[in-house]
Amino acid sequence: MIAVITAVAGRRLHLARQEEWLARYPSGRRTRRVVVAMDDAPIATPSDPRATVLRVPADGRALPLAEARNAGAEAAIAAGAELLVFLDVDCLPRPGLLDAYDAAARRRPDALLTGSVAYLPEGVDYTRPETFEAVGTVHGFRPRPEPGILEPAAHELFWSLSFACTPETWRRIGGFDEGYLGYGGEDTDFGFAARAAGVDLLFAGGAEADHQHHPVSDPPVEHLDDILRNTGRFTAKWGAVPMRGWLDAFAELGLVTHDPTTDRYAATPPTAQTPAAPPTRPHPRTDAA
Numbered sequence: 001m002i003a004v005i006t007a008v009a010g011r012r013l014h015l016a017r018q019e020e021w022l023a024r025y026p027s028g029r030r031t032r033r034v035v036v037a038m039d040d041a042p043i044a045t046p047s048d049p050r051a052t053v054l055r056v057p058a059d060g061r062a063l064p065l066a067e068a069r070n071a072g073a074e075a076a077i078a079a080g081a082e083l084l085v086f087l088d089v090d091c092l093p094r095p096g097l098l099d100a101y102d103a104a105a106r107r108r109p110d111a112l113l114t115g116s117v118a119y120l121p122e123g124v125d126y127t128r129p130e131t132f133e134a135v136g137t138v139h140g141f142r143p144r145p146e147p148g149i150l151e152p153a154a155h156e157l158f159w160s161l162s163f164a165c166t167p168e169t170w171r172r173i174g175g176f177d178e179g180y181l182g183y184g185g186e187d188t189d190f191g192f193a194a195r196a197a198g199v200d201l202l203f204a205g206g207a208e209a210d211h212q213h214h215p216v217s218d219p220p221v222e223h224l225d226d227i228l229r230n231t232g233r234f235t236a237k238w239g240a241v242p243m244r245g246w247l248d249a250f251a252e253l254g255l256v257t258h259d260p261t262t263d264r265y266a267a268t269p270p271t272a273q274t275p276a277a278p279p280t281r282p283h284p285r286t287d288a289a
Contacts, residue, residue, distance in 0.1 A: 224267070
């Protein structure tokens with residue numbers, strides 16, 4: 001059985017579309033839907049009436065993404081899942097995504113698998129998914145192998161938008177570090193944990209998804225506190241600085257300072273900050289280490 005796991009807070013239209021796409025493009029194997037709501041209202045899962053719907057309370061904290069993903073994985077494993085497929089709520093699976101992950105996991109059950117994700121532009125017609133290939137934007141520095149090909153990649157390139165692994169590999173990696181709260185860093189940490197556990201990262205050809213449009217800040221200044229806190233945890237744990245592109249952009253805006261001697265970033269006191277606002281536009285995530 002394949003479990004399809006999604007954590008969600010808000011984004012109801014995106015979740016509804018994802019449910020529609022999962023029903024439209026089912027796997028050849030039996031699947032089980034698992035949705036984890038982070039302080040969200042009751043959720044319907046028309047793609048699978050037997051779905052497991054969990055709630056992880058935020059209790060005033062930043063969103064507990066790591067905890068939500070761990071809870072979803074544990075529920076899926078308890079239900080008998082033989083493959084865990086994680087899809088970000090913004091991701092729409094293309095035809096064959098689940099079967100491509102399934103085939104890849106049968107070949108390499110010991111690997112962490114991820115797939116290509118294309119970002120859709122504002123105004124895309126969601127009634128015409130056949131146009132997504134022409135209008136979507138794929139990261140140029142992430143592999144996009146042909147269907148059936150497994151391409152190894154550096155663990156820094158792991159992202160949590162779309163990935164899969166067997167329960168055994170999940171246990172070997174150890175799940176997500178729940179010390180990360182809010183936006184940024186927890187997925188790069190997971191990639192580093194996989195490397196430390198001796199688990200290869202492979203891009204699985206054919207396991208492709210499309211990322212639904214939503215506006216974001218570039219850099220994401222609304223998540224500054226989360227990013228600085230999670231950066232500190234990551235650096236203490238791995239001895240490397242993640243999300244450097246965002247941190248350097250914050251520095252250019254006068255929101256953080258960088259000490260080149262220690263390679264540390266810290267929030268600039270509000271009275272010393274340069275008043276500047278980043279543009280709001282869609283952009284691929286750039287939070288890798």
